[in-house]
Amino acid sequence: MVTLPQLLGRARSVSKLGRPNAVVYGVLIAFVLGSLFPFYWSFLVASRDSGMLTDQVPPLLPGGNFFANAARVFDAVAFWKALGNSLIVASTVTLTTVLFSSLAGFAFAKLRFRGRNGLFVFIIVTLAVPTQLGIIPLFMAMSELGWAGGLQSVIVPNLVTAFGVFWMRQYTVDALPYELIEAARMDGCSMIRIFWSVCLPAVRPAAAILAMFTFMTSWNDFLWPLVVLDAGNPTIQLALEKLQSGYYVDYSLVLAGTTLATIPILIVFLLLGRQIVAGIMQGAVKG
């Protein structure tokens, strides 16, 4: 039997349901510190000289050598060129992916055409296809075309993704009322004009999230650029790998490069963190 006081007690705890205590905060703080630590360690080593690694107890505060080490990074690899290349590749890929994905998402969500459902199912299926395993013929094709080594070889294969189309379609379904499209049609707008002036403004939030994720994915891409680009024309990830394979004993140098390459993304992340979190959580619900 449940007594009345017991029941009242439980009712009181209902109002307390989900209130965190100090232990919860402690665990979360430990988790965030653990998330931060490798970044901090990278900066720590980068700001000292490699001698610190031989110390029994390494110092836990940064030293003053970061800029000296960074300067050595610029001497050791074509860092600025790699940074520029990564910017060009990631920006181009982001722009085209967002554009083509929104366009296809618009068609799949709002326009009627024969084969629409079948084609969309096909796109969902391709989400699960590990296309990375096709890099050998892709490399052969790029060599035939004379593209190997050029930035177009890493841009073109990533112009649009199945995920992008899927994501934009899911968002457009709810975000764009049919009435708006009808009204634009009555005003004599062409389809492409409707896409540009009516659809794009309505799906801007989803497009922004897609842009962030596409940029990060492209920025971090490694296997395909490693296959198809050469050392003279690297992306930032290739430059880092080269730094490590050439100077691995000099970890101050290698980690200075790593820190430099991570700072831009980390800044973007801290500025847009709220949107990135929202993007992942929305994607989870819709997907």
Place this chain on the structure above:
Amino acid sequence: MTVVEKTAPETAPGGAHRTPAPARPSFRHRLSRWDVKYSPYLYVAPFFLLFGLVGLFPLLYTAYVSLYDWKIGADDPGFIGFDNYVELLHDAQFWKSLANTLSIFVLSSGPQIVIAVLLAALLNMKLRGPTGWRVGVLLPYAASLVAIGIIFANLFGPKYGLVNGLFELLGLDRVDWQADRLSSHVAIALMVNWRWTGYNALIVLAAMQAIPKELNEAALVDGAGAVRRFFSVTLPLLRPTLVFVVITSTIGGLQIFTEPKLFDAMPGSNNGGSTNQFQTVTLYMFQSAFENFNLGYASAIAWVLFLLILVIALANFLITRRLTGNGGK
């Protein structure tokens, strides 16, 4: 014919094509009809064109290349049927790389999902500054795989690595992380977990927030403790999300490449350790193709891995269907 689905032709006050037409449709009019009819195909075309050219075709062509004795630079590759596959089946290094891949996969996705669920449960409480905590646990996602590989290779360095330093401080034996098979797998799995646990926790958190509060409150009034509520209310409702996380991490995890490549004590090497103790299948494929220039053999490796991923993903899909079928939702 209407442009959009929901409005029936009768109720639509008429687009450009419904204006009272002259006997012969004007050029403008016809243009507008073509626009409505064919432009959707144009809009979805970029994806299908690109996927065909750089996704599907290379994947299928990989199967073709795998039937040839195809070396980079050689002019006339000879057809050898399934010889590459036969060789692969007798290749100890291939089996080792497959075992390594599966071992790293299990070591990473298992603990990762458990921790992600627990972390999501904490994040689901009424925290002060919820977004701050979420961004905090997601931070590792900002690091590139190459950066993670370099940093962890340093942390797990055999001589001067911080981890071994800590072990020594605690009176434990040093571990030669790269040299030993299991310990190298543990270290690589740790890299994977470090990057993805927070990300997956957010996905699980999103699913948790979709669970109606009343369910938990009702269970509480019925006298269920926190642990009981978690296992009997929350967890069953998370199943579809968890299986989704498992499937995506399967497809990604079985192709793992960057982490083992950068973890090597001999940087730049594709061996995955001196005795291939942490070489994964994709790393072996890369080595066969671009270090040994044996494109035919590498293609056979790629194709076997492709089929393996397909089989495992399909198995996961069937499990999902059963679980969600029984779950009543």
